Amino acid sequence: MDTNEHVIEVTDLRRVYGGGFEAVRGISFHVDRGEIFALLGTNGAGKTSTVELLEGLARPDGGRIRVLGHDPYSERAAVRPRTGVMLQEGGFPSELTVAETARMWAGCVGGARPIKEALALVGLAGRADVRVKQLSGGERRRLDLALAVLGEPEVLFLDEPTTGLDAEGRRDTWDLVRALRDAGTTVLLTTHYLEEAENLADRLAILHEGRIAAAGTPAEVTGAQPSRITFELPDGYFVGDLPPLGELGVCGHEVDGRVIRLRTRELQRAATGLLVWAERAQVALRRLDVRSASLEEAFLGIAREASKRDETEEVAA
Numbered sequence: 001m002d003t004n005e006h007v008i009e010v011t012d013l014r015r016v017y018g019g020g021f022e023a024v025r026g027i028s029f030h031v032d033r034g035e036i037f038a039l040l041g042t043n044g045a046g047k048t049s050t051v052e053l054l055e056g057l058a059r060p061d062g063g064r065i066r067v068l069g070h071d072p073y074s075e076r077a078a079v080r081p082r083t084g085v086m087l088q089e090g091g092f093p094s095e096l097t098v099a100e101t102a103r104m105w106a107g108c109v110g111g112a113r114p115i116k117e118a119l120a121l122v123g124l125a126g127r128a129d130v131r132v133k134q135l136s137g138g139e140r141r142r143l144d145l146a147l148a149v150l151g152e153p154e155v156l157f158l159d160e161p162t163t164g165l166d167a168e169g170r171r172d173t174w175d176l177v178r179a180l181r182d183a184g185t186t187v188l189l190t191t192h193y194l195e196e197a198e199n200l201a202d203r204l205a206i207l208h209e210g211r212i213a214a215a216g217t218p219a220e221v222t223g224a225q226p227s228r229i230t231f232e233l234p235d236g237y238f239v240g241d242l243p244p245l246g247e248l249g250v251c252g253h254e255v256d257g258r259v260i261r262l263r264t265r266e267l268q269r270a271a272t273g274l275l276v277w278a279e280r281a282q283v284a285l286r287r288l289d290v291r292s293a294s295l296e297e298a299f300l301g302i303a304r305e306a307s308k309r310d311e312t313e314e315v316a317a
């Protein structure tokens, strides 16, 4: 396969559950070799339904998937040995030790890396002889990850890989995922943590009710959202005393008592205009906070807009 070819290619994918509920409503995206791609979404957005199709666990009800150039459902035998999967609940027999579990799993995957190496990668080298049932939730999650990378997969599917991990465990997992990516592994992950997608993903898609509401690099997705400037005006000053907001490049504002919140797509212009005015008028802006949109704001904004659109469509129908 050409190294520039898309390792994962999804075109107009649909999944309909019994009873006719459409959980995935025609989504398209691709993931290139050596890229970390994150699928984000609200609860029930369709992330797991999508990942299961990519893993070949079910047949799509419409559209097309290619993983490493193959249909993961009808050509499962060609795809499965080259992919690693970390499910939300590993569900391994808990009486076995960590090393026994890894050995059992290694028997199922071809070309396995040494068990010691896989356990060391996730920081479980010292826990090899501990029974799985005695592991903490976070350690179990790391064992799931060790098993997913045991076969040295070309493509790794991670369904909420850091749920249940503390901050340090989460950062260790991010480092590991980055190291795997740098070694050429293609990673598709789902996550509830926006910080995780912002830190880890080369590109991402935000799913909302089975559709892609936004996609791109984290910078592209956040860049499409306005930045914010928040401050408190001293007594005796009102929003009408500020320079005309349109001239500052402000696209919206809210007043909450003395607190003013401005939204702008031209952060530098708006912040400079405001500060120059404050300096000239000798006004102290208390609790001044100037910030670019975070992925969290972008996510909430997109979910809000999509819900509003849905309501409008319902009214129009």
Ligand SMILES: Nc1ncnc2c1ncn2[C@@H]1O[C@H](COP(=O)(O)OP(=O)(O)OP(=O)(O)O)[C@@H](O)[C@H]1O
Residues within 6 Å of the ligand: 017, 018, 021, 023, 041, 042, 043, 044, 045, 046, 047, 048, 049, 050
């Ligand atoms: N087997 C099923 N039968 C019917 N509906 C289902 C089934 N599995 C999932 N759904 C529905 O499909 C929608 C998408 O579910 P899915 O689990 O893919 O979402 P998700 O984005 O992974 O959510 P979460 O973040 O909560 O795990 C939800 O409304 C869910 O209730």
